[in-house]
Every structure is written in C-alpha cells, then in structure tokens.
Amino acid sequence: MVKEIERVGIPVVHICTVVPISLTVGANRIVPAIAIPHPLGNPAMSKEDEKALRRSIVLKALKALETEIHGQTVFEK
Amino acid sequence: MRLELGNIFIKDVQFGEATKVEKGTLYVNKAELLEAVSGDPRLTKIEIDIAKPGEETRIMPVKDVIEPRVKVEGPGGIFPGMVSKVDVVGSGKTNVLKGAAVVTAGKIVGFQEGIIDMSGLGAEYTPFSKTQNIVIVCTPVEKLQQHEHEHAVRMVGYKAAAYLGEAGRNITPDEVKVYETPTLMEGAKLYPNLPRVAYVYMLQTQGLLHDTYVYGVDAKKIVPTFIYPTEAMDGAIVSGNCVSACDKNPTYNHLNNPIIEDLYERHGKDFNFVGVIITNENVTLADKERSSNWTAKLAEYLNLDAVIISEEGFGNPDTDLMMNCKKIAAKGIKTVLVTDEYAGRDGASQSLADADKAADAVVTAGNANEIISLPPMKKVIGYLEPADTIAGGFAGSLKADGSITAELQVITGSTSEIGYTKLSAVEY
Numbered sequence: 001m002v003k004e005i006e007r008v009g010i011p012v013v014h015i016c017t018v019v020p021i022s023l024t025v026g027a028n029r030i031v032p033a034i035a036i037p038h039p040l041g042n043p044a045m046s047k048e049d050e051k052a053l054r055r056s057i058v059l060k061a062l063k064a065l066e067t068e069i070h071g072q073t074v075f076e077k
Numbered sequence: 078m079r080l081e082l083g084n085i086f087i088k089d090v091q092f093g094e095a096t097k098v099e100k101g102t103l104y105v106n107k108a109e110l111l112e113a114v115s116g117d118p119r120l121t122k123i124e125i126d127i128a129k130p131g132e133e134t135r136i137m138p139v140k141d142v143i144e145p146r147v148k149v150e151g152p153g154g155i156f157p158g159m160v161s162k163v164d165v166v167g168s169g170k171t172n173v174l175k176g177a178a179v180v181t182a183g184k185i186v187g188f189q190e191g192i193i194d195m196s197g198l199g200a201e202y203t204p205f206s207k208t209q210n211i212v213i214v215c216t217p218v219e220k221l222q223q224h225e226h227e228h229a230v231r232m233v234g235y236k237a238a239a240y241l242g243e244a245g246r247n248i249t250p251d252e253v254k255v256y257e258t259p260t261l262m263e264g265a266k267l268y269p270n271l272p273r274v275a276y277v278y279m280l281q282t283q284g285l286l287h288d289t290y291v292y293g294v295d296a297k298k299i300v301p302t303f304i305y306p307t308e309a310m311d312g313a314i315v316s317g318n319c320v321s322a323c324d325k326n327p328t329y330n331h332l333n334n335p336i337i338e339d340l341y342e343r344h345g346k347d348f349n350f351v352g353v354i355i356t357n358e359n360v361t362l363a364d365k366e367r368s369s370n371w372t373a374k375l376a377e378y379l380n381l382d383a384v385i386i387s388e389e390g391f392g393n394p395d396t397d398l399m400m401n402c403k404k405i406a407a408k409g410i411k412t413v414l415v416t417d418e419y420a421g422r423d424g425a426s427q428s429l430a431d432a433d434k435a436a437d438a439v440v441t442a443g444n445a446n447e448i449i450s451l452p453p454m455k456k457v458i459g460y461l462e463p464a465d466t467i468a469g470g471f472a473g474s475l476k477a478d479g480s481i482t483a484e485l486q487v488i489t490g491s492t493s494e495i496g497y498t499k500l501s502a503v504e505y
Contacts, residue, residue, distance in 0.1 A: 018396045019362055021431045036360040036393055037285055 002027045013061040015039065019074055029064045030074045031057065078168045079257040080307035083149070083250025087176035090127050090209040098244050103177050105211060105241065113240035114213065119229040122216040126458050128180070128195050130207050135199075135454040138190030138463050139489045140181045140227075141316050142205050142327040143234045145174040147242035148311065155242060156235045156312035158293020166311035167304075172245040175252075178208040178329055179241065181234040182459040183215040186227045187286040189468035191322025191489030192451070192481070199451040202491040204498065205329070212458045213237055227286050231317050234328070256307050256341050258352060261379070268349040272382040275351045276306070276336055277372050277401055281318055281325060281389040282357040288317040289326075289389070291355060297364075301356035301371040303379070306337045309353070321468050323445045323491040324417045326389050335496045336385055336415065351379055356401070358394040369400035376405045383411035387495045391419055391445070395430040406435040417442040417492035418502055422484070443492040443500035445469070445485050453479030 002012045003026055014027035017039050022030045033039035040057055041050050064075045086101055093104030107125055114123060128134045146155045151169015154161025180193065193205045200206035215233055217226045259267060280289035282297035289296045291314050304313065309331055318325040326334075337353065344350035356372050359365060376384055384405055388398040395416070402412045414436055418428035424444050457479070464475035469486025476482070485491050492500055 017360070017362055018365070018393050018431075020396050020399065021393065024431050032362060034361070036283065 011065060013064045015057060015061055023072055026072075028069060028072055029067070030072070031061045031064055032074065032076065033057065078305040078307055079255065080167055080310060081170045082254045082256065082310060083170060083172040084175040084252040084254070085172060085245045085248050086251045087174050087209055090129070090177060090211060092127070096241065096244050098174065098248050103174060103209065103241065103244060110237060110240055114233045114236045117229045117232065119218055119221055119225055120215050120233070121218050123233065124214040126212045126214070128193075128210040128212050128458060130195055130209070132195045133197075133455040134195040134458060135456070135461070136180055136182050136193040136195075136210070136212055136458045137461065138182060138185045138459060138467060139193050139322065140183075140186060140190055140230055140319055141234045142329040142489065143179045143181075143238035144329045144332050145177055145179065145238045145241035145245070146312065146332065147172050147239075147246045149246060153311065155239050156315055159232070159290065159312070159315055160235045160239045163292050165308070166313055167307035171311055172242070172248065172250055174242060174245050176209055177241065178205060178210050179234055179237045180205065180210045180212045181215065181230050182212055183230065184217060184460065185463045185467070186223055186230065187319035188466060189320040189322060190463070191467070192487050193489050194451055194454060197452045197454070198449060199488055202449070202485065202488045202500065204490050211237065211241065214459055223286060227317065227319055235315065256310070258305050258307065258350070261351070264349060264351060268345055271345070271347070271349040273351050273380055274340065274348040274383045274385070275376065275379060275381050276340060276353045277376070277384050277386040277405070278334075278353050278355045279386065279388050279394065279397060279401070280314065280355060280357050281320065281394065283360050283390070286319040287390065290315050290317055296355070296357045297359050299355075299357060301354055301368055301375060303375060304353050304355055306341065306350070306353050309334055309337060314355070321390055321445070321486055322489045323469070323486045324390060324442070324494050326493070326495060327490060330490065330493060330495055330497045333497065336387055340385070348383070351381060358389065358397045360393070365397050365400055369397065369404050372401050373404035373408055376410050377408045381410050383413070385413045385415065387415040389494055391417065392430055398429075399431045399433040399436060403433045403435040412436070413438045413440065415440045415442070415496060416494050418444045419446050420444045420502075422446050422448055424502070440496070441502045442494055442496060442498055443485065444502045445492045447485045448482065449485055449488075451481040
C-alpha cells in the first residue's frame, strides 16, 4: 500500500513495529512503532502517559512527512 | 547428558477396566483419566473420545497434541515446570507410548486452531491421522477469559499425557534409542575434525495465545540460552499456542523434533552436534534485536561452523528468522533455515514477509495458502462451526453437507517448520 500510494506521487510515512520488514518492502519514510499487538499505544501505561506517547508518534510521523529525504530513512528520534 | 528413549509401539487404543498397555494395545480407564484431568473450576465439562487412523472422523478445533511419556529413571518427571517439579530432565530413561497421542479440542479459544481428519485427503496432510488419538473435549464456564481458557485446556492435555504415560512405566520397550551429548570440552575432543553444528530452535512467543513454555517459564521472558537436546525429549519445551494450526509446533512435535533426531543420527559421522540454542519470537523490535544478537553471540561462543535455524509461525517471525540468519552468518557461520511459505493461493506471491541475501540455504515445508477440499466425515469430535473463522478458513468454507474448503493452514501440523511433515514446495 505504501509503495502504490507513493507511486502516484503522494509521500507516505510508514509507522510500523518491525522496521526491517518495512525496509525490505521498500518504504521510504519509516517511523518505528511500539509493539505488534499495539503499534500506536502501550496498555501497560496510564491513560495520560499513553496519550502523550500516541501524540509523540503522530507528531514524529508528521515531521517525517515534511522532511526532505534521499533514500530510505528511519526516523528514530 | 545421556537419555535412553524406550519406544513402546501402540497399535490400538480402547477403553477398558484398567489403564494399561498389553500387546501393543493401550487400554484406558475413562473414569480414571477423567479424574486425573479434572478439578479445574474454569471447565464445566470434559469429554473423552477415541479417534483411530482410517475412521471417518474429524477433530476440530484442535488446540494441542501431546505424546504420552513417562520418566522411568533419572532426575525429574515429564513436562517439568508444568506437571512435574522443575528438575533438569533429559537424562536416564524415558518410555514413550509411540503411536498414541492426546489431542485437546473443544470450543474455540482464539481464532487459529486446527483440524485433524482421520481419513480422506485431510488425513494425508497431518501426521496426527496416523496416531491412535485420545481426544479430550473441554467446555469452559461462561464468559471465561481467553487466556484462562487456554491455560485450563493446556493443563488438561499435559495431565492426560502424563497419566497415560504412566501405563508404560513397567513395560519393556519394543525399541530403545540412545541419545548422548557430552560436555562441550569432551565433545570437542571426541570429534576434533568434524564441523561443529548446533540447532537454533525458534519458539513462538508473541503473547495473546501465541506462547511456548520452557520448564514452565513463558519463553517470551527468556534471553536465548543453551540446552541439551535431550531435554526437549522429556518435555522441557511445551506449546501454549492457539495459533496457526499448520506451522505451530504442538507439544508432540517438541518431544519428537526431527531436526534434533536427524542431527543425532549424523552426530560423530558427518558433524559434531554441539547442542541446541533456544530463542523466542517477541513483538517488539528491541526484543527481536536482542534475541538475535544473543543467538549470534552464543553461536560464536560455541565455536560453531554451521547452524540449522527453524521458525515457528509466520509473518513477523520471518524477521526473527532473517535476523538470526544474517547475524549468525556475519560471524562466518553457515546457516540453513527451515520455514514454510505464504505465497498466496496461486503460489505466485512473496513467500516470506522478510528476506535477506544471507539466507542462501532454505528448506520449505510447503505453501500454507494452498486451497484444499475436505470431504464430510461421519463423526465430528468437537465443533465444525469455526471452519469459517479459523485462520485459513473464510466465509463459506463450511458447506451444508459438512465438507470444508479452506487453506492448508487449517490442518494441524501440515506445514511443520521443524519438518514433522512430508510436505514441501517446488518451483516449476
């Protein structure tokens, strides 16, 4: 899906847990997620902390979308 | 560590007055077996049935298959940390009711449980159509949480296998096989000129009913470690998996791992079988990195020349497989991978979710997406209804006449990634 959307000229950020698979399939902007059963959250956290976590991932993804890249890039920070 | 495995060949199973083995027949006192597995308040009903090879019987949904074994000599008991104390097992003598199996079935726990057909096309795809099966159908109390349900049924399976195994305690085995692994230093001295080979045994540990236990410990909580191969033969590793039926390792397969047996077969002839590195398949990238770092570190530490790596399950564990492969290969150690494929119904899609050029020797146990049609059976032990919803099934899988059209995934043990199957796939 990532590749097909990019093919028509729309940049994509792939938020995913298993970064190596994302690299293998050819995503260009990759934001690491938390865990496979809960990529965008963490049920072990309090509701407040989890909300902050979720927000940070979304903000990181938006930042990645704006960033000029040259080749596959993993946005760790 | 030295283990004598005494195989008592079981050619028939019948209910009888006393639980015993006589002339190749296992007689089961139903009431006594029921008592041995009862007592869990989470289960309202436990039913016991028998399914024999060639019968028109379908068992589903199948959770686990377990071989009855008993420790006759040496420390510990079968399934340490589960039904026996946590002594180190794998030495002394163990008797096996070879040809018999306990199958746990009943109301679905998760969504990926399997089918065993005792005859017809489906029977050809599962090794458990050739065993004399004691089938235990468990019914949980209402609104029982899934993980509680899984635990309750899992324990019933081990208890049943341990109870039935006792029938073989005082029987002279028909065949005795000896498996021996010396200490590292002795082993190195014994075969200084043979390549040093170990087995990297990946265990499914994704949580949410995808778990494996080692001496009672949930393997997602371990860091990779080293075990004597014979420990597995005494049930040190057991399945808590309600996942993809075709390529999970039921407890039976952990007890009878063909990779371990074949490595022993050629030990001292073609290579020096050093031992087994067990590792997990966890759900965070950090866990995957840590565990594969450790398998590579252990492989280096053990001075290995080559490893065989087997996967359990599919999807994201393909990445664990590739990480193990490339990190071990980077140490200058040769690798052979054993897996299965999800190449689409026509076999044309990419087989694994991940790939790496270091994976240059791969053994496949078949394409789990292939469509098969299973004829109706006269007798059903368990429930047919989940056929549409288990992994590999789809809306319309179950026909009105009781036949099932689904992906090969639905058949228990069909694409075993430790090779407890005769299936493979070829390109043409």
